[in-house]
Amino acid sequence: MIPLAKPDITEKEREAVLDVLRTPQLSLGPKLKEFEEKIAEYIGVRHALAVNSGTSALHLVIRALGIREGDEVITTPFSFISSSNCILYERAKPIFVDIDSETYNIDTKKIEEKITGNTKAIIAVDVFGRPADWNNLAKIAKKHNIKLIEDSAESFGSDFEGKKCGSFGDAAIFGFYPNKQITTGEGGAVVTDDREIFESCHSMRNQGRDNISNGQHDRLGYNYRLSELNCALGIAQLERIEEIIAKRKKVKDLYYEKLSNIRELILPSENKNDNPNLFVYTVRLADEFSRYDRDHIMMELNERGIQCGNYFTPIHLQPSYVKKFGFKKGDFPICENVSERIIALPFFNALSEGEISYIAQNLKEILKKKEKQ
Numbered sequence: 255m256i257p258l259a260k261p262d263i264t265e266k267e268r269e270a271v272l273d274v275l276r277t278p279q280l281s282l283g284p285k286l287k288e289f290e291e292k293i294a295e296y297i298g299v300r301h302a303l304a305v306n307s308g309t310s311a312l313h314l315v316i317r318a319l320g321i322r323e324g325d326e327v328i329t330t331p332f333s334f335i336s337s338s339n340c341i342l343y344e345r346a347k348p349i350f351v352d353i354d355s356e357t358y359n360i361d362t363k364k365i366e367e368k369i370t371g372n373t374k375a376i377i378a379v380d381v382f383g384r385p386a387d388w389n390n391l392a393k394i395a396k397k398h399n400i401k402l403i404e405d406s407a408e409s410f411g412s413d414f415e416g417k418k419c420g421s422f423g424d425a426a427i428f429g430f431y432p433n434k435q436i437t438t439g440e441g442g443a444v445v446t447d448d449r450e451i452f453e454s455c456h457s458m459r460n461q462g463r464d465n466i467s468n469g470q471h472d473r474l475g476y477n478y479r480l481s482e483l484n485c486a487l488g489i490a491q492l493e494r495i496e497e498i499i500a501k502r503k504k505v506k507d508l509y510y511e512k513l514s515n516i517r518e519l520i521l522p523s524e525n526k527n528d529n530p531n532l533f534v535y536t537v538r539l540a541d542e543f544s545r546y547d548r549d550h551i552m553m554e555l556n557e558r559g560i561q562c563g564n565y566f567t568p569i570h571l572q573p574s575y576v577k578k579f580g581f582k583k584g585d586f587p588i589c590e591n592v593s594e595r596i597i598a599l600p601f602f603n604a605l606s607e608g609e610i611s612y613i614a615q616n617l618k619e620i621l622k623k624k625e626k627q
């Protein structure tokens with residue numbers, strides 16, 4: 255079976271984790287500090303805070319910005335559910351805006367009509383590693399005096415107009431789950447230029463301590479700490495980032511080479527403004543195909559030893575959101591259309607040209623069979 259994702263762990267990472275195990279300090283030690291400094295330097299921001307997941311990072315940012323009950327946060331329905339759940343944690347309301355059919359990111363043309371007196375922030379997501387339109391997002395946020403949060407959990411290493419994703423909003427987050435571009439096993443980070451946001455997140459990561467460590471707790475906090483073992487793994491991965499980006503680009507280019515002549519498939523578009531370090535490689539079936547066709551094609555790929563994914567299910571159609579807010583099919587038609595026709599193909603650093611040819615060949619055969627039916 256060719257898996258959908260596979261972490262790229264070398265001897266360097268294994269040694270780094272073992273080295274930590276030979277020290278007495280397994281949490282809140284030098285590796286945390288080093289990992290955070292390296293992230294901040296790489297992204298080009300003043301502060302980075304490593305935490306135990308991308309979702310924890312999002313929750314800290316929401317808290318640090320004071321978003322609470324009665325507030326509205328504009329976001330995309332086409333994402334991993336975490337980018338919207340973090341709004342619900344603080345009883346604020348997600349206001350969804352449909353997506354752009356080419357980039358699959360929030361459609362900035364449709365944002366302003368959704369802004370009300372209660373709007374506090376926009377959370378935009380770099381879906382599948384493709385940068386959102388950060389220029390327009392920043393303009394809109396500034397014009398309406400609302401905060402801009404970057405969920406860059408899927409875009410570590412991607413550039414937008416020559417700057418790294420994670421350096422555009424008031425704060426940004428990354429995720430380091432094993433299927434992401436770099437991994438710490440579990441983990442995430444908050445990055446920001448804003449000292450107040452950083453200090454607030456720093457305190458809340460460790461139970462709301464006052465940061466002087468005299469046992470005082472200033473505010474409600476959590477245990478969102480990331481252990482030294484995870485940080486050591488993260489440092490070793492980050493030191494290999496250029497190699498990782500090059501490998502992923504090669505896989506992306508090979509996919510393009512082998513799939514671009516298949517009429518039925520819409521491949522990730524190229525855009526002059528950005529240089530994505532893709533999270534997954536997705537193909538979208540042309541509109542003549544139904545959701546049923548897509549599911550059938552995925553099943554056949556699976557039977558041929560090719561694991562694939564159907565993300566994302568629109569967040570507004572997730573049962574918990576339908577129950578809570580009464581969303582229905584048709585509310586965000588572009589998001590739904592994309593969601594019904596998309597297939598995520600295996601995408602990882604070590605995917606070989608032979609495997610990519612095998613995947614392309616099988617996709618062709620399956621699509622040809624469909625045509626004859």
Ligand SMILES: *Cc1c(COP(=O)(O)O)cnc(C)c1O
Pocket residue numbers: 307308309310333334336337379405407408428429430431441442
């Ligand atoms: C992976 C991801 C996260 C963070 O996920 P965790 O599993 O909590 O680390 C957040 N947002 C998006 C869009 C993601 O893909």
